[in-house]
Amino acid sequence: MSRIAARFASLRDQGRKALIPYITAGDPQPDVTVPLMHALVEAGADLLELGVPFSDPMADGPVIQAACERALRHHVSLTQVLDMVRRFRDTDEQTPVVLMGYLNPIEVMGYVKFAGAARAAGVDGVLTVDLPPEEAHELVDSLKANQLDPIFLAAPTSDDDRLRRMAECGSGFLYYVSFKGVTGANRLDVKSVQQKLAQIRANTGLPVGVGFGISDAESAAQVAEFADAVVVGSALVKRIAALASRPEDVAGQAPAIIAEMRRAMDGVAVAALP
């Protein structure tokens, strides 16, 4: 069983939902990332989504675009991102790590070489935003040969055929994009997400994570009522951006929002905490 599948199984046994923070690797500077990953786990993250910075992040809104730009100012490459995962694994063998990014850096490295290097570094899943499942066979074969979970994005516009196709070539979990738009837009409609999830579950037995637009503890708790995982990107990256001039404070301060979401998702009354 992959580390991702094992994590979802154990959460299910505990009756809990996964909290998955997204950060862009190397934002605001490379030495922040590994300590920040550990701090996010400490704050209550169950899986980590690590963004591979890309010059043209077409699914991302302004917040994550700016994060990519901050990382690319330090020329953070895919090879360096894999090295960050390797260093994270020195002291955390348990928390699954999903790389999220775009195809071109992987294409340039080569699918076979990338999949082998990602496996060796301790990566568990790979989400390539701009690779539709219809075109994904070659990369998916390389990933699966290295026991890596290919994770696909379903959208409000995905019909039954497409959802089944994603269920066939994906594993680990299915990522549902909660609205038609880019990351960080404030357009979450909890009711429509809930309805769509019923359709998704009719087509796949994979756990379903919901992302795009979850901005605070309240929306995280609402989505966790019916989703298996809540993905939080822009809301966290905004905190990191605010600390960009004080990189030494990022790992200490940015994860507070994840801790708040964790408490809300687990049904712990915030007021009751010391």
Added chain:
Amino acid sequence: MEDSDGQIVETHSVSAGLDYPGVGPEHAWLKDSGRARYVAVTDKQALDAFHELTRTEGIMPALESSDALAYAAQLAPTMDKDQIVVINLSGRGDKDIHTVAALEGIEV
């Protein structure tokens, strides 16, 4: 156009329609199959061709088309008198007058 890490690099052309880093799959195939050859001209050569066609024919070409005209002017002298050149004047230059004016310090 990309760097060794697969990051897309910034481009520049005075012709807005050519100022992007990608190549469509049809062009990539035509090049690889040897059915088309791709060449480049400088901004200055394209601007000169823009003025040349405007003055001599009264046709104001788009700056993208001006790139083709500039290369045709280099190619034609190497050809036989009875060989024929076809240029696809893909757009009109009215849309580019502000670009040209700004470059030449003309107020419009």
